[in-house]
Amino acid sequence: MTVYSAVVTTGVYCRPGCGARPLADNVRTFELAASAEAAGFRACLRCRPYRIVGSVPWDAPELVCRAVQLIIDGALDDGGTEAALAARLGWSGRHLRRMFQEHLGLTPDQLARSRRTHFARRLLDDTDLAVADIAFASGFGSLRQFNRAMRETFRDTPNALRERRRRADRLVTDGGLAIRLAFTPPYDWDAMLAQLDAQHVPGVESVDVAELCYRRVIMLDGDPGMLEVRPGGPDHLLLLAHLPYWEGLIHVVERVRHALGLDADPEALPHLASDLLLSPLPRARPGLRVAGAWAPFEVGVRAAIRAHCGEDETRERMARLVKEHGVEVPGLPHGLSHAFPAADVLADADLGSIGMNTGESVHRFARATECGQIRLDGSMSLDDLTAALSAVPGFDRTVALRLAMRLGERDAFPAQDPALLAGLRRLDPTLTEAQTAAEAWRPWRALAAEHLMAHGDAAQSR
Structure with missing residues (x-):
């Protein structure tokens, strides 16, 4: 967890490692930069805390974590409201605001605004984009709204902030x-x-x-x-x-x-590295992360196809699917040629070229996604998502949990995955099942699973 230090006497907050040395009695700590700003502190000009991305406290309630992810995905941009965000998660707007205030020290709207202003400040530093372009690139609805938010957060206008950027930033x-x-x-x-x-x-x-x-x-x-x-x-x-x-x-x-x-949460690595059984893996590969997904639907389609065939055949069928139903984009280098087809396209497409059983799995997955039965935006709980995915032909629980890992579910753990079990047996040949051992790795079992699967794959490739 990144902890920001705010100095009461100066009204400035800093990132970890800043050279400032205030008296301890004058320091307040915050787990999010947005929380420090909501309390009235401004960003340090020396360490520029807006240039790093903080993470939500690991022990925050699931409702807060899922709401934060939806905010990051833009749920409160383009006219989105706290009430609508709460409704997506099955709660009232009042309850969501109370939970945010209790666990983060700010409201959902304040978090969204901080996210937009910090991104805009990085664009002012790093790029030569016009101020108007930066406003809309950062999710603001108007220049007036943008200028007001930047003044409130950074105490200056966007043009003045750009004039202060460092030569090495550009x-x-x-x-x-x-x-x-x-x-x-x-x-x-x-x-x-x-x-x-x-x-x-x-x-x-x-x-x-x-x-x-x-x-x-x-x-x-x-x-x-x-x-x-x-x-x-x-x-x-x-x-x-x-x-x-x-x-x-x-x-x-x-x-x-x-x-x-x-x-990834910085607290995950020391937690897993302290476990007697698992510790050799994160210590040997501390930089390993769980791959996410640019397009969750795309990853789900691949999982549906992979459930019916091997890795090489999966790649061939995915290439066929893209060529037949994707959006052609001519003139690109490096073998790039198409954008992946959308769910509404594949829901009713003729998928005979990828096999009857495979095509049925893709059809069912696309239709369930299109109608909202399966929501890939993080608004479903892990149990609900796994149950909905497992109802699709080809998606057993292991396939569903591996997909959930790529969707960002930090506690997803496909205990029956062959590579994971192989990695576990390499650590301790007497272990035959992973579920019990994995209880000690909560709430970061997805990262533990990634280490075990990488360990198992390494053994099988020898």
Whole structure:
């Protein structure tokens, strides 16, 4: 957990490691930068805490965690309300606000505004985008709203903030818009790239091992774009975005962060590394993260196909599916050619070319997603999501839980997965089941499962 320190006498809050040395009696701590701002503190000009992304307290209630994720995904942008957000989670707006105040020290609207202003401040530092473009790229509905929020958060106008940026902040590229994706080290980009390569969708994604670069095609309101991610520095990756417009860029960046597992809770690693059984794995590979998903539906379709065939055949059928039903995007390099088809397209498409049983699984999954029976936005509990997925042909509990891992369910644990069991037996040959041992790894069992599966896969590849 990132803990921010706020100094009562100066009204400034700092990130961990800042060189400031205030008296301990004058310091208040906050687990979110937004909470410090809601209490009236402003960001330190030296350490610039808005440049890192904090995480929700690990022991916060599930309602709060799911609401925060929906806010990150844009639930309160473009006119979204706290009442509507609460309704998606089955609660009242009043109850949601009370829970946020109790556990985070701010309201959902305050968290959403802080997220938007921090993203805008990073764009002011890193890019040469016009102020108006930054306002809409950050999810603000108007320039007036943007200017007011920036003044309230940073005590200055956007133009004045840009004039104060440091020379090293500005990112210059030959094409596209470059953005830093900060993370809390350690982070194993090589391992993440290997995960993405093993499950990439031909035509939609590509992995260049030589360049250590991941690329994919995306769609924004019907218009195509391309994203590239490569190493940037010891505490960040570099995103190069080729987009038709910058409006809503904040949502693109958040989805990339989720897909690459950049927002893992820092408390997870020491917790797992302290377990007597599991400790050799996180200590040996401290930077391993659980891969997320740019498009949850896309990952679900792959899981439906993978349930019926091997890895190589899955890749071939996914390529066939994309070529027949995806959106063609001509002129792209690196083997990229299509955007993945949407749920409403696959719900009624002729899928005979990928096999009758496979096609039925994809049909059922697409229809359940389209009608809202399966919600992939994080608003369903893990148990409800697993039950809904398991009702689809081809989705047994193990498949459902592996998909839940990629959707960001930090406590998902596919105990019957063959690779996971193989990794467990490598640690202790006497163990035949994982569920009991996994109780000690809550609430980060998904990361524990990732370590065990990587350990098991390593044994099988020898």
